Amino acid sequence: MGYSPSIYKFAGGADVPVPLDLELVQAVLEPFDVGDPGLRSDPGGCLQFWIRAGDGSEAEIFAGDTGILVERPHSGGVFGIIAELMSRLGAVALDPGEGRIVCRAQEYAQLPLGMRKDAVVIEMTGERLEAALLGRSPV
Template sequence: MGYGISLHRFVDGEPEALDERVVRETLAPYAVEMGEDVEEMLIRAVDGGEAEVNVSADGISVHRFPTGGVVDVIAELANRLSAAILLPDGALVSSEEQRANLPDGLRDMAAVIEMTGPTLRAALRS
């Protein structure tokens, strides 16, 4: 991927904190390097693809990732966090309820998809 994406959770148009425990549980099996703080890590999917992941109070950014197994990990993480995936030109959510919770500017640009690795890969390609 030539660009990064980010995961954020919204309720009534306002950002919500992500559950750090869920982030750690989901990413730990793929972490090449992860200390006590989950702020920065390198993850490696089972197919060998790697991505840089930065976690902050307001979201998770994923950089320089291939379109293979890392996308499966991102989809799993988005599902477990009930998070929207923000792209440079829009957003991807897994339900109409999630779309309704997005801020006004994002709601119209969001697409509802089944949040699985294959479906997310297809959406990222289009």
């Protein structure tokens, strides 16, 4: 897959994403990281992971203070890991191709008003997240 969705957290309808809990990001992703642990953190405090799900699907993930980039996620179980991360953070995914936001109802209420018209509210599971980002019917 040649696209890279981004993950952000909003609060109170503010236009600017709020800081992410990078310790939580690390706790969720570390068990699935197959990359070099010595490269997990850079001097600026950003985190990077190469995660792999049980079915072999993978993604590279780069996390900073206010955003996470999910590089080239493969179709499959890796979306379950991403959905878990989003749920635990209370975050939304931005589909770069369509410009839509994918989120749960809880996060929809926190979005800036201007972003709500492009939001797709789903039950946050790997299958539903993958379907919403790829424009497919969920399994």
